[in-house]
Amino acid sequence: MPPTEPLAEPSTTPLADAKQALRDRVHAHRSELLALSRRIHAHPETAFEEYLAAAWCAELLRAHGYAVTAPAHGLATAFDARLGSGPVTVALVCEYDALPGLGHACGHNLIAAAGIGAALGLAPFADRLGLTVRVIGAPAEERGAGKALLLEAGAFDGVDAAMMVHPCPVEVADFHSFALGTLSVRYTGRAAHPSLDPHRGRNAADALTVAQVAIGLLRQQLPPQWRVHGITTAAGTAPNLIPDSASAEYEIRASVAEDLAELRSRVEDCFRAGALATGCEVELTRPDPDYLDMRSDPRLLALWRANAAALGRPEPVESGPFACTDMGNVSHAVPSIHPVLDITGGACAPHEAAFAEAALGAEAERAVLDGAVAMAWTAADLAAGRAAGRVWDLAAAPAATAATNE
Numbered sequence: 580m581p582p583t584e585p586l587a588e589p590s591t592t593p594l595a596d597a598k599q600a601l602r603d604r605v606h607a608h609r610s611e612l613l614a615l616s617r618r619i620h621a622h623p624e625t626a627f628e629e630y631l632a633a634a635w636c637a638e639l640l641r642a643h644g645y646a647v648t649a650p651a652h653g654l655a656t657a658f659d660a661r662l663g664s665g666p667v668t669v670a671l672v673c674e675y676d677a678l679p680g681l682g683h684a685c686g687h688n689l690i691a692a693a694g695i696g697a698a699l700g701l702a703p704f705a706d707r708l709g710l711t712v713r714v715i716g717a718p719a720e721e722r723g724a725g726k727a728l729l730l731e732a733g734a735f736d737g738v739d740a741a742m743m744v745h746p747c748p749v750e751v752a753d754f755h756s757f758a759l760g761t762l763s764v765r766y767t768g769r770a771a772h773p774s775l776d777p778h779r780g781r782n783a784a785d786a787l788t789v790a791q792v793a794i795g796l797l798r799q800q801l802p803p804q805w806r807v808h809g810i811t812t813a814a815g816t817a818p819n820l821i822p823d824s825a826s827a828e829y830e831i832r833a834s835v836a837e838d839l840a841e842l843r844s845r846v847e848d849c850f851r852a853g854a855l856a857t858g859c860e861v862e863l864t865r866p867d868p869d870y871l872d873m874r875s876d877p878r879l880l881a882l883w884r885a886n887a888a889a890l891g892r893p894e895p896v897e898s899g900p901f902a903c904t905d906m907g908n909v910s911h912a913v914p915s916i917h918p919v920l921d922i923t924g925g926a927c928a929p930h931e932a933a934f935a936e937a938a939l940g941a942e943a944e945r946a947v948l949d950g951a952v953a954m955a956w957t958a959a960d961l962a963a964g965r966a967a968g969r970v971w972d973l974a975a976a977p978a979a980t981a982a983t984n985e
């Protein structure tokens with residue numbers, strides 16, 4: 580593991596002046612940033628369809644001096660913006676996808692606005708601070724693991740540190756998330772009349788039932804931080820017809836990515852058991868790349884904590900894994916942080932309708948500005964640390980674990 584001391588004292592004098600200037604610059608863009616957030620919120624676009632949101636972010640970045648590539652890295656709704664030529668490269672990560680039927684109930688409008696806010700704040704100072712600023716527009720967080728695709732395409736190559744913030748019902752600096760894998764199941768049996776000719780049938784819905792019973796029993800033997808959950812997406816069309824096909828979508832979660840392979844193999848065995856018991860065929864596929872667990876870089880985290888405290892953010896709590904994020908994948912490859920900012924005081928949580936409301940409120944707006952300033956400050960601290968001769972390179976980063984994406 581890398582050393583845990585911060586790379587710079589967060590408030591030596593020239594740096595303190597630079598930070599005041601960064602804060603002023605972010606706040607000077609307040610109305611543009613909040614308008615961006617509201618605009619994205621009013622036009623929710625789901626995974627891989629975020630054309631408007633990506634275009635609005637790119638437009639603001641271009642208007643403030645960034646060289647923007649869009650689309651980027653093989654994804655139609657990704658962008659990659661760059662400014663400055665300093666020795667420390669920081670990536671500000673923007674998400675902007677919404678949830679089907681729920682709009683911005685995960686508050687990704689705020690993530691985009693905070694990332695753009697940090698970028699606009701840093702723009703006039705990047706070279707003086709010793710920074711190369713990258714802004715990576717990352718589509719499809721809710722499904723599709725867009726950042727896993729971006730990583731594979733090389734979007735994070737050469738990045739020294741990556742950061743983003745996410746709205747939440749609680750303030751957490753060292754955010755842990757579950758590693759998550761997806762699994763699609765399709766059984767093929769043989770249709771038959773259920774009273775005339777039942778012995779000719781091979782019941783695909785029964786295969787799924789056997790599998791679900793097996794998974795239900797398996798849960799008792801799973802460690803407490805492992806999760807298996809899913810839905811049936813098809814299991815027959817009429818009661819007087821033995822179903823010849825059935826399908827389901829499942830997710831598996833574990834607190835560390837290294838456990839996903841074992842969990843996947845045990846759950847897949849349950850699905851195979853359903854096929855074996857009923858004489859059906861089973862096809863198991865993996866619709867999305869795995870989401871890896873978030874591992875915050877301790878040095879970046881120390882800088883973030885000091886900066887968030889200086890802004891008067893609530894005292895962060897420690898927390899076990901909750902939810903999942905494809906920023907986890909980034910964190911396995913590049914030193915990263917993904918602090919979450921309290922916008923509801925626990926009143927409602929992401930993926931609830933009320934959270935979409937909250938993503939427009941006063942606390943949400945404060946989170947955009949605080950998130951932007953704290954990220955800009957953390958980037959400035961990093962560059963100051965490099966200038967002071969502290970080591971900051973990928974070689975000292977946490978070793979990437981074996982990603983199981985295939």
Ligand SMILES: [Zn+2]
Pocket residue numbers: 685721929930
């Ligand atoms: Zn979400």
Ligand SMILES: [Zn+2]
Pocket residue numbers: 685686687720745929
């Ligand atoms: Zn989210």
